[in-house]
Amino acid sequence: MTAPTPRRALLALALAAATAATVPGGRASATGAQAGGAQAGGAQAESGAAHGAPAEAVAAEAAAGATVDNRxxxxxxxxRAGTHRGTAALAGDRPGLVIEAPAGRTEYTDPHTGRKGTWEYAAWSSPVHRSAVPGTETIASWNAHTPPGTWIQVELRATYGSGATTPWYVLGRWASGDGDIRRTSVDGQTDGTSTVWTDTLAVDAPARANGVRITHWQLRLTLHRKPGAAQGPTVWLAGAMVSDVPDRYTVPASAPSGTAHELKVPRYSQEIHTGRYPQYDNGGEAWCSPTSSQMIIEYWGRKPAAEDLAWVDPRYADPHVCHAARSTYDSAYRGCGNWPFNAAYAATYSGLAGVVTRLRSLADLEVLVRSGIPAITSQSFRSEELTGAGYGTAGHLMTVIGFTATGDVVANDPNSRDNTAVRRVYRRREWENVWLRTKRHDSAGKIASGSGGICYLYAPARPSLAQIAALRAVGVL
Structure with missing residues (x-):
C-alpha cells in the first residue's frame, strides 16, 4: 500500500513544485492505439445484464478529450517489423520474439548479488511510434516467457517536441524467476529534462511547466541466455502508455450505467501476511499489488503449480500470495509495487496478457466489467475521503469487480483484516475522485500526488468479441 522507498514520492514532490494549484478542465481519457490482445473465457457476472452506455459511445467520448495513448x-x-539484431518473429497461436542467432556476448554483474555472468544476447528495436497524445509520462509493459538461464532487458528512447532525444532508458531487467538475476528497475537515469522513477519515465517539473512533451518513442528489447543454451526467452507483448493527464484535485463525475453487475473474483487479504518474508518487503500493506494481482489471475482460472509453492512455509495460509510477492519483487525498489512487474507476472500464466495503462472514468471500468474483465486500480486518500475504508494511504492497489445499481464501486480491497472482509462497496463519487485525480492534500495539508487513473488490466491473450469491443472502447486495443 505504502511505497517502500521514496522514489514515487520524490516524483510527486518534483511535479508538485511545478504547480501548487488546480489546473481545471481536462479528462483522463484513452484513445485508440493498437494493443496487446487479451482467449475468451473467465468468470461470469453474479447479477445484472450488459446494459448501460454502449462501448461505441464510451470510445467516442474518449477520443474527444484524449490524454492517453497506448501502443x-x-x-x-x-x-517482423522494426530492426532485428539476432532476433526473429515466431509464428503460432501466440506469436512472439525469440533469439534466432546471438548478436554477441555481454558481461552482466548483478548489483544485488554481486554475481557476474556471461550471456549471449540478441536485440530488437521497435518502429518509432508517434504518440497520438504528446505526453509527460510513459510506462512500459511487457509479457514474456523466461525459462531458467534467460532474462530480458526493456529500454525506451523518447523524442521531445523539439526533436531532441533521450538516451536509451532501462525500464526493467526482468525474469520470471530469481535464480539467475534479480529482477530490477534501474536508479539514477536522467538527461536533465526527464527522469526514470522506478517504472515511470516522467518529464521533469521545470520542463513540463515550459511545455516539453514526449512526442515519439521507441522500444528496445534485449534477450539474454546462457552461452550455448538451446532455449532463450520469448517476448509475447511489449509496448507503452504515454499520458498527459492535467493536474487536478477533483475530476468530472461520470454517469452510472444504472445496472448492477459483479464478477466472481477470489478474495485475499494482504494483512494476514504481515511480517512474512522480510526479503520481499514483509507482507501486510506492502503486498497490496501482488495480492490484487493474484486475485485477478485466479479469477481467470490460473494458479501457481505445487512445485512453485514448495518454498513457502506450510504454516502460512494463501501461499500463492507469497509466491506473487516474490514474483513481483523489484530489488532496486525494494518492494512488490512495480507496476509493469505485476503485469508481467500475470502474463507468465498460460494464455493471459497484462498491461499497465490509464483510464478516463468509471464509465470505462463499467464497460470492462460488463465484458467480464475486472481491473486493478491505484489510488491514494486520507481516511475521511473514502467512506468505509477505515484507513488512509499514500498509494494503494485494489481490484474493481463490479458496480451496484446506483453505480457505487464493488471492490476487493486487500487492505482488510482477513479474506472474509475483502469485499467492499465504496461510494462512486468518492472513489472516482481518489482514483483519477493527480493532486491531493495529505493529512499534514501538504500537496501530494494521485495516480491519475492508473490501472492494471489482465485478460485472455485471445479475447472474446465482447472483450475486444470493451478493450477498444477504453483505448487499450
Missing part, C-alpha cells in the same frame, strides 16, 4: 506490439506482423 503495443504482439502479432507476428508486429514482430
Amino acid at each position: 503495443f506490439w504482439y502479432s507476428y506482423a508486429h514482430w
